[in-house]
Amino acid sequence: MEKKCTTIAIVNQKGGVGKTTSTYNLGWELGKLGKKVLLVDLDSQGNLTMQSGVQRPDELRMTISTLMTKSIYDEELPAKEEVILHKELVDLLPSNIELSNVEIQLVNATMREFVLKGILDEYKTDYDYVLIDCMPSLLMLPINALAAADLVVIPVAPEFWAVKGIEALFNTIKTVKKKHINRKLVIGGILITKYTPKLKSTKEMENIIMDVFGERIHVYDSKIPSLSKVADAGKLSLSVRELHDKFTIKREKESIIKAVEAYESLAKELVEN
Numbered sequence: 001m002e003k004k005c006t007t008i009a010i011v012n013q014k015g016g017v018g019k020t021t022s023t024y025n026l027g028w029e030l031g032k033l034g035k036k037v038l039l040v041d042l043d044s045q046g047n048l049t050m051q052s053g054v055q056r057p058d059e060l061r062m063t064i065s066t067l068m069t070k071s072i073y074d075e076e077l078p079a080k081e082e083v084i085l086h087k088e089l090v091d092l093l094p095s096n097i098e099l100s101n102v103e104i105q106l107v108n109a110t111m112r113e114f115v116l117k118g119i120l121d122e123y124k125t126d127y128d129y130v131l132i133d134c135m136p137s138l139l140m141l142p143i144n145a146l147a148a149a150d151l152v153v154i155p156v157a158p159e160f161w162a163v164k165g166i167e168a169l170f171n172t173i174k175t176v177k178k179k180h181i182n183r184k185l186v187i188g189g190i191l192i193t194k195y196t197p198k199l200k201s202t203k204e205m206e207n208i209i210m211d212v213f214g215e216r217i218h219v220y221d222s223k224i225p226s227l228s229k230v231a232d233a234g235k236l237s238l239s240v241r242e243l244h245d246k247f248t249i250k251r252e253k254e255s256i257i258k259a260v261e262a263y264e265s266l267a268k269e270l271v272e273n
């Protein structure tokens with residue numbers, strides 16, 4: 001029997017808020033909980049692909065762009081094994097710079113909002129979770145992610161312009177629902193990333209986010225701490241848990257454990273809801 005799969009779009013049109021980092025580490029922690037996870041890199045920067053250990057994404061023969069182009073031109077999709085890469089706890093549909101051409105191809109494609117959905121309907125059958133890492137825009141590719149998703153998770157770094165950005169994203173989600181692109185789409189919640197509660201400015205932004213959105217939207221209890229070791233793990237193509245496990249000295253382990261715990265508890269929040 002086909003598995004019930006939950007597809008989650010990790011979206012924020014603001015850059016650098018922790019979308020890729022959260023997609024990878026949330027995926028890893030869901031994998032740790034025994035879930036079968038497919039990560040989808042829907043960003044032409046290919047950061048999720050590099051985070052997953054592919055050093056030169058531009059040399060990949062098959063990527064999500066191959067699938068989307070084939071789908072736009074009504075060609076048969078390649079077998080999953082030809083495209084999907086495997087890591088210990090997650091699988092990956094990789095991406096590279098070619099995805100920027102797809103954004104252009106989509107403009108004139110028929111059923112252009114549903115190209116990714118069509119592909120995932122075919123590719124997601126073995127998975128419990130599909131996590132889509134979106135590029136920082138609200139153009140056709142992120143709209144494709146919203147059309148394919150059951151749930152949206154919005155990583156937000158508590159910075160000055162954050163609230164304005166979330167408002168714009170909500171309007172896009174409203175339009176996606178109103179125009180029947182995806183009427184069942186649910187906003188899972190706001191995930192606060194790069195969190196430093198000791199900083200007055202962070203606390204102020206957290207309060208503003210709660211005041212403005214708290215009544216309408218769930219804000220995940222798990223908050224991802226701002227830690228230089230989180231960025232280090234990314235550069236080493238490791239999850240925060242893997243980097244933690246590699247450390248042998250207690251002080252080193254302590255420098256990243258809070259991020260491991262945060263992504264673990266976020267994964268549990270998602271599984272339990």
Ligand SMILES: Nc1ncnc2c1ncn2[C@@H]1O[C@H](COP(=O)(O)OP(=O)(O)OP(=O)(O)O)[C@@H](O)[C@H]1O
Nearest residue numbers: 015016017018019020021136225226227230231234
């Ligand atoms: N919790 C964190 N603590 C410290 N650094 C972080 C944290 N999360 C992410 N970073 C760093 O911030 C930078 C941006 O993160 P990331 O690439 O995940 O953001 P993004 O929203 O996906 O960016 P883009 O919009 O460009 O795709 C990276 O260098 C990453 O290592």
